[in-house]
Amino acid sequence: MIIDPEILYLPEPKLTFGFNQKAIDPRDGLLLYGPFDSKRILGPITIGIIGPKYLRDQFKIYLKKLHAPITNEDFARPNFPGLESAFGISINFESIVEIDIKEDDLETYKKYVDSHQRIHNWTNLYVDRLRQFVIEEDRNVPIWFVAIPEYIYQYGRPQSRIPKDSSNILTTLKKKDRNTLQLSLFFQEEEDLLREAYKFEMNFHNQLKAKVLDDRIVTQIIRESKITLPNLEDSNIIKLESAKAWNLSTTLYYKLGGLPWKLGDVRNNVCYLGLVYKKTEESNQSKNACCAAQMFLDSGDGMVFRGNVGPWWNPKTKEFHLSKQDALSMVSQSLDAFYTRFNYYPEEIFIHARTYFNDDEWDGFTEATLGKSRIIGVRIREVNNFKLYRDRPYCVPRGLMLKYDTHRAYLWTKGFIPRFKSQIGLEVPSPLDISITRGDGDILVVCKDILGLSKLNYNTCIYGDGVPVTLKFADSIGEILTATRDLHCGILPFKHYI
Numbered sequence: 246m247i248i249d250p251e252i253l254y255l256p257e258p259k260l261t262f263g264f265n266q267k268a269i270d271p272r273d274g275l276l277l278y279g280p281f282d283s284k285r286i287l288g289p290i291t292i293g294i295i296g297p298k299y300l301r302d303q304f305k306i307y308l309k310k311l312h313a314p315i316t317n318e319d320f321a322r323p324n325f326p327g328l329e330s331a332f333g334i335s336i337n338f339e340s341i342v343e344i345d346i347k348e349d350d351l352e353t354y355k356k357y358v359d360s361h362q363r364i365h366n367w368t369n370l371y372v373d374r375l376r377q378f379v380i381e382e383d384r385n386v387p388i389w390f391v392a393i394p395e396y397i398y399q400y401g402r403p404q405s406r407i408p409k410d411s412s413n414i415l416t417t418l419k420k421k422d423r424n425t426l427q428l429s430l431f432f433q434e435e436e437d438l439l440r441e442a443y444k445f446e447m448n449f450h451n452q453l454k455a456k457v458l459d460d461r462i463v464t465q466i467i468r469e470s471k472i473t474l475p476n477l478e479d480s481n482i483i484k485l486e487s488a489k490a491w492n493l494s495t496t497l498y499y500k501l502g503g504l505p506w507k508l509g510d511v512r513n514n515v516c517y518l519g520l521v522y523k524k525t526e527e528s529n530q531s532k533n534a535c536c537a538a539q540m541f542l543d544s545g546d547g548m549v550f551r552g553n554v555g556p557w558w559n560p561k562t563k564e565f566h567l568s569k570q571d572a573l574s575m576v577s578q579s580l581d582a583f584y585t586r587f588n589y590y591p592e593e594i595f596i597h598a599r600t601y602f603n604d605d606e607w608d609g610f611t612e613a614t615l616g617k618s619r620i621i622g623v624r625i626r627e628v629n630n631f632k633l634y635r636d637r638p639y640c641v642p643r644g645l646m647l648k649y650d651t652h653r654a655y656l657w658t659k660g661f662i663p664r665f666k667s668q669i670g671l672e673v674p675s676p677l678d679i680s681i682t683r684g685d686g687d688i689l690v691v692c693k694d695i696l697g698l699s700k701l702n703y704n705t706c707i708y709g710d711g712v713p714v715t716l717k718f719a720d721s722i723g724e725i726l727t728a729t730r731d732l733h734c735g736i737l738p739f740k741h742y743i
Contacts, residue, residue, distance in 0.1 A: 246651045253689070255644040255656075257664075257709075258697035259509030267509045270664055271706050272323045272491055274506055275331045286503040289337035291385075293378075295344040295371055296392030297351065300469060304392050307472040308336050311494060317487040321665040325490040332498045332505075342386050344374045355396060355407065359417035364401050364449050365442035372456045379460055388463045388500045391453065395469040401449030418443070446728040451721075454742065455728035463500050463740055491706035499703040500740045504546060508697050512690075516591040516618070517541045517698060518579055519715030520598045521549075522565035523723025524558055532556035534565055535727045539715060539739065540579045541701065542586075547714070547739035550578045551726055564600040572609025580617055582736055590617040595686075595694065597623050597715040607683050622683030623691055625716060629675050631655065639668050643709065645676075646692050652681040656692045658699045659711050669708070677712065704743040718743060 259267040260274055263283040268274035280286075294301045312335060315325040329335045350370055357363035371391055378386075393401075400407055407413065418439050445452045450466055457464060471489065495505050521537040536552040552575050557565045567575065576594070584590055594614060596602075602610070602622045614620045633641050643660040659674035661667070668674070679695060681688055698713030710717055722742045 248649065248651060251648045253646040253648060254642065255646055255693055255696055257644060258693070258700055260506040260700060261509045261511075262506050270323070270708055271495070271506055271700070272325075275495075275706070276323070276326055279331070279333055280498060280503055280505045281507050282504045283333050286498065286501050287333050288335070289340075290334050290501060291337055291340045291342065291387070292497075293342040293344070293386040293389040294392060295374060295389055296346050296467075297348045297394065298345055299348075300392035300394065300467075300472075301343055301345075303469075304390060304467060304472050305338065305341070309338070311490055312336070315487045315490050317484060319484045321667055321669070322484060322488045323491075325487040325494075328494050332494060332503075334498065334501075342378075342384065344378060346370050346374065351394060351397070353414075355400065356410070356412055356414045358407065358413050358415050359442075360400075360403075360405060360447045361442040361445070362416050362439065363407070364447050364452060365445055367397055367401060367449060368445075368453045368456060371453060375457060375462055376460055379462065387502065388465060388497065391464050391466045392472070393449070393466060393468060397449055398468050398470075403447050405447075444729055446724065448724065448728065451724045451728040454725045458725075458737065458741060461737070461741070465496060465500060488707075492704075495706035496704050496743070505703055505706075508701070510697075512593075512694070514589075514592040515694075516579070516583055516594045517694070517713075517715050518576070518594060518596045519713075519719055520565075520575075520596065521719045521723045521726070522557060523720070523727045525554060525727050532558045532560065534558045535723065536565070536567060536571065536575065537722060537726055538575050538579060539718065539722065540582065541698065541715060541739075542583070548582060548736055549722060549739060549742055550575065550582070550736055566600070566603045567606050567609065569605040569609040569612075572606045573613045574609075576610050576613035576620075578736070580613065592618060593621065594618045595621050595623055595691070597625055597695075597713065599626060599716065599719075600624065601682050610683075620684050621681060621686040621691070623686075623695075624678075624680045624682050625695065625713065626678045627675065627712065628655075628678045631678075632673050632675060633657075634673065640673055643674075644696060646689075647676070648688060650680075650688075652686075652688055654679050654688050654692055656695060658696060658709065662708060664708065703740075 257269045259269055260271060261267055262274035262281055263279035266278040294304055311328045314327050317324055354363050354366040498505055519539040523535050525533045525535055533554060534557040535554045536557055538550045539547055541547040553571050557567055580590055601624055610620055635641055639661040641657055641660050643657055643662055645657040647655040655676035656679055657674055657676045679692055681691060695713045698715055699710045701714040702710050702717055725742055
């Protein structure tokens with residue numbers, strides 16, 4: 246129901262750190278109190294590094310730098326106290342496991358004109374050696390840092406093209422031969438090897454992540470440019486060093502199995518489910534899409550559930566919608582996983598999506614939760630057609646809420662931040678348009694939850710994101726799940742995808 250517009254300010258959500266102490270900035274909390282579960286992961290740790298020798302050596306130098314403080318005069322980018330001071334862990338440099346990738350092999354595939362062949366062979370150089378280690382070595386490596394030259398990042402993405410050169414290698418198959426079942430009289434084995442590359446998306450990051458999911462290998466891809474020692478004469482680069490250290494250290498701790506922080510004013514027994522969709526074909530008329538869900542617990546940790554591939558895309562409305570049976574299956578998987586972990590079902594489950602839910606979908610959702618949990622459907626959209634201005638040096642504050650309906654509101658998750666006495670970014674921030682589209686919920690509570698969920702990106706260590714974590718990685722997770730046609734992974738923790 247439409248009401249007279251009401252402007253509210255939601256205080257910045259607090260996060261809980263070690264010793265149950267609270268702070269609003271992750272970096273303040275880690276600096277003062279340490280990570281939330283500081284006793285779970287403590288002391289020297291073992292990591293793996295795979296890549297060319299010069300990059301492995303370069304990365305080890307950078308890791309040693311992380312053990313010392315990195316200062317910064319920029320108020321918006323707090324000082325980094327050192328890995329051990331902030332997280333209570335240190336790299337055991339005597340036990341680092343290293344796998345060598347030959348530079349000559351990488352350079353050879355760099356000359357491949359066909360992007361499918363180039364990227365497929367690049368990822369296989371890394372993936373085959375990782376799988377070999379898992380099979381042959383009786384040693385647990387909790388996280389592998391995948392060090393790649395900058396040219397892999399440059400030429401390992403969709404639409405990338407290598408420069409023309411006389412030494413380039415044209416190893417490819419014509420489009421009509423890529424999916425054919427017709428046998429070749431003379432080159433069957435060679436063509437089968439070439440044909441394999443066209444089963445994967447042309448994206449090094451997504452393809453590598455997808456190929457190691459079944460093996461439960463946790464990876465963090467590191468670009469050459471990110472571990473190069475900074476030019477001490479460039480003040481702009483120096484400013485970013487502390488932020489880079491915070492980000493890498495946080496994702497390291499999380500992927501080791503730790504929880505850097507959790508929501509401070511958490512509502513117990515609540516589960517948040519973000520729907521993930523990705524078309525399996527580029528054609529505008531194709532309806533086939535993969536569906537998955539990201540489930541985040543009240544602690545902030547998450548899991549990813551892969552659903553089915555089906556005709557979920559509507560070319561006319563440009564929206565994704567599940568069948569009743571698949572909607573039931575998706576939520577049932579999530580509730581069963583919650584029950585397995587806690588021995589009870591959540592009191593409330595919030596489903597976040599970028600579109601409305603149709604009747605078939607909602608019937609499936611409600612049937613899955615019948616007698617178990619109360620379910621609320623929430624649509625979250627980023628909009629650019631509505632802005633608020635103020636007669637002040639800075640823009641509207643993060644946390645501003647404009648309620649204009651009993652079930653709808655605008656929420657600014659970007660804006661002026663008193664902690665920094667500044668705003669992040671130069672543009673006038675746009676709000677999120679938030680609607681309770683199904684079920685009975687309080688829009689104020691929903692907005693408070695979404696503002697809190699914007700602080701749970703463990704892949705970085707920042708004050709807050711523009712969107713909640715339930716939708717933050719939806720696109721990238723969908724791309725990983727559809728990066729190959731033969732993915733059969735089950736329920737995996739969120740850390741495998743970021």
